Amino acid sequence: MAQIETDYLIIGAGASGLAFADTLLDELPDAHITLVDRHGKPGGHWNDAYSFVNLHQPSAFYGVNSMPLGNNRIDTVGTNRGFHELASGAEISGYFNNVMNQKLLPSGRVSYHPMSDWQGGEGAALAGRIVSILSGVQTTVAVRRKLVNAAYASPRVPSTHTPKFSVGEGVRVVPPNALVQLWQGQGPRPSQFVIVGAGKTAMDVGVWLLNCGARADAIQWVMPRDSWLINRASTQPGMEFFHQSIGGQAAQMEALAQATSVQDLFHRLEAAGQMLRIDAQQEPTMFHYATISQGEVALLRQITRVVRMGHLQAIEPAQMVLAQGTVRVEPGTLFIDCTASAVEPRPVLPIFQGSQIVLQLVRAPLPTFSAALAAYVEAHYPDDATKNRLCTTVPFPDGVEGYPASVAVSMSNQFKWSQDKALRQWVRNSRLDGFGKMVSEVPESDTEKMAILARFKQSAQAAMANMPRLMGARAG
Numbered sequence: 001m002a003q004i005e006t007d008y009l010i011i012g013a014g015a016s017g018l019a020f021a022d023t024l025l026d027e028l029p030d031a032h033i034t035l036v037d038r039h040g041k042p043g044g045h046w047n048d049a050y051s052f053v054n055l056h057q058p059s060a061f062y063g064v065n066s067m068p069l070g071n072n073r074i075d076t077v078g079t080n081r082g083f084h085e086l087a088s089g090a091e092i093s094g095y096f097n098n099v100m101n102q103k104l105l106p107s108g109r110v111s112y113h114p115m116s117d118w119q120g121g122e123g124a125a126l127a128g129r130i131v132s133i134l135s136g137v138q139t140t141v142a143v144r145r146k147l148v149n150a151a152y153a154s155p156r157v158p159s160t161h162t163p164k165f166s167v168g169e170g171v172r173v174v175p176p177n178a179l180v181q182l183w184q185g186q187g188p189r190p191s192q193f194v195i196v197g198a199g200k201t202a203m204d205v206g207v208w209l210l211n212c213g214a215r216a217d218a219i220q221w222v223m224p225r226d227s228w229l230i231n232r233a234s235t236q237p238g239m240e241f242f243h244q245s246i247g248g249q250a251a252q253m254e255a256l257a258q259a260t261s262v263q264d265l266f267h268r269l270e271a272a273g274q275m276l277r278i279d280a281q282q283e284p285t286m287f288h289y290a291t292i293s294q295g296e297v298a299l300l301r302q303i304t305r306v307v308r309m310g311h312l313q314a315i316e317p318a319q320m321v322l323a324q325g326t327v328r329v330e331p332g333t334l335f336i337d338c339t340a341s342a343v344e345p346r347p348v349l350p351i352f353q354g355s356q357i358v359l360q361l362v363r364a365p366l367p368t369f370s371a372a373l374a375a376y377v378e379a380h381y382p383d384d385a386t387k388n389r390l391c392t393t394v395p396f397p398d399g400v401e402g403y404p405a406s407v408a409v410s411m412s413n414q415f416k417w418s419q420d421k422a423l424r425q426w427v428r429n430s431r432l433d434g435f436g437k438m439v440s441e442v443p444e445s446d447t448e449k450m451a452i453l454a455r456f457k458q459s460a461q462a463a464m465a466n467m468p469r470l471m472g473a474r475a476g
């Protein structure tokens with residue numbers, strides 16, 4: 001059996017593993033890194049995505065720290081018109097391929113094992129095996145420094161998950177990936193579409209169907225929960241968006257400072273243009289940091305046949321069985337499964353655990369910024385207590401109630417980074433941060449922008465003071 005040694009063994013060459021490797025390579029010039037992944041290409045779940053997927057957030061601050069993604073272009077057409085470009089799935093895959101082949105491997109300090117399974121030893125053991133999925137060939141690995149679990153927070157996607165509802169004989173259920181093949185089918189085209197699921201993937205499918213000519217009245221949408229959505233207008237980097245983005249953050253802090261309950265908080269955020277919802281008559285209970293434009297919301301509002309009867313349990317040839325009743329379906333209906341939960345709740349763990357690092361968010365909702373910052377901290381700070389203090393894990397909200405805690409930990413981390421000169425500098429210069437550089441470059445003579453920053457600072461303190469009340473309060 002072949003044997004190798006490495007300093008850092010990273011399980012997962014998805015966005016998190018690559019962002020961690022990229023920064024570690026730059027910050028620890030003597031370290032050797034090995035990446036192992038079951039997928040045949042870098043990029044993790046982006047390899048399994050539907051072909052019409054896009055980032056929800058600007059490309060400008062996604063990916064690895066050292067390599068830009070996209071051209072900082074402002075879109076002039078489509079539902080993202082007026083905003084920074086959003087990389088398509090194909091662009092993201094190509095980008096991560098470039099990260100591997102133009103940065104990591106040419107360094108001579110990185111090895112990559114695609115189509116391979118990591119089989120670790122017991123517990124936090126620093127030895128294990130890389131097993132090739134195609135040949136079964138095994139390589140034993142001795143890890144000199146740390147094992148990095150970059151797969152702990154890995155999302156589930158429709159094309160690789162098994163839906164929880166049962167499917168009767170002859171019922172046609174597909175993942176979103178199959179939609180783009182519909183033009184090829186020999187048989188009859190679907191007469192009706194049912195989108196199953198209420199997350200961003202379901203929204204992408206709704207927008208795609210409408211843009212590709214499906215009639216709105218031919219679409220039904222099974223939506224167990226309504227969701228609050230981040231207004232993409234408030235996520236734009238660049239001075240020209242300062243009022244929207246930083247002014248939006250100040251408004252967010254004011255809402256956090258003044259809200260009397262979580263429900264009140266989201267209503268205040270909606271009034272301030274920070275949050276959107278598809279149906280203004282519904283009170284959303286879901287919040288997963290999905291980001292959307294008002295153009296997409298306007299399109300999705302055309303779908304009026306929304307089924308709010310709880311989770312789908314079974315699809316029978318003539319009806320859907322839901323938690324709260326049944327709904328008749330026509331023959332020839334195509335069901336599109338969008339029920340994979342990209343952000344399945346997982347226990348919050350310390351990131352630095354002796355010989356292991358378990359990558360999780362240190363700022364919500366930015367997994368690649370979080371992984372890169374964890375690598376910087378790993379390279380420059382002495383012990384786990386210090387590292388975990390700087391990188392407290394941010395809990396990902398499963399519903400609206402989880403939002404205040406998620407913001408509170410993100411803010412408290414940000415405060416700790418601001419108190420450490422080197423880390424403050426790194427964050428400010430990181431392309432993954434989005435806003436830090438822009439904020440630091442506001443000239444003092446620009447009184448209007450300085451006033452926004454002062455508003456932000458002032459209300460951030462009041463927001464933190466109000467957090468215990470919001471974290472204790474139930475929605476409503």
Ligand SMILES: Cc1cc2nc3c(=O)[nH]c(=O)nc-3n(C[C@H](O)[C@H](O)[C@H](O)COP(=O)(O)OP(=O)(O)OC[C@H]3O[C@@H](n4cnc5c(N)ncnc54)[C@H](O)[C@@H]3O)c2cc1C
Pocket residue numbers: 011012013014015016017036037038039043044045046049053054055056057062116117118119150151153154155156157201342365366367368
């Ligand atoms: C549709 C969609 C859109 C999104 N848009 C955005 C966005 O705009 N902005 C944003 O920040 N985030 C977005 N996300 C979140 C996204 O999940 C993260 O940005 C990121 O891609 C997650 O990467 P990851 O490396 O954590 O997980 P993954 O991509 O799942 O990578 C983990 C890898 O680990 C490998 N692995 C696991 N166990 C083993 C093992 N034992 N041996 C070998 N390999 C193993 C898996 O094969 C996988 O490739 C989106 C997610 C989805 C689903």
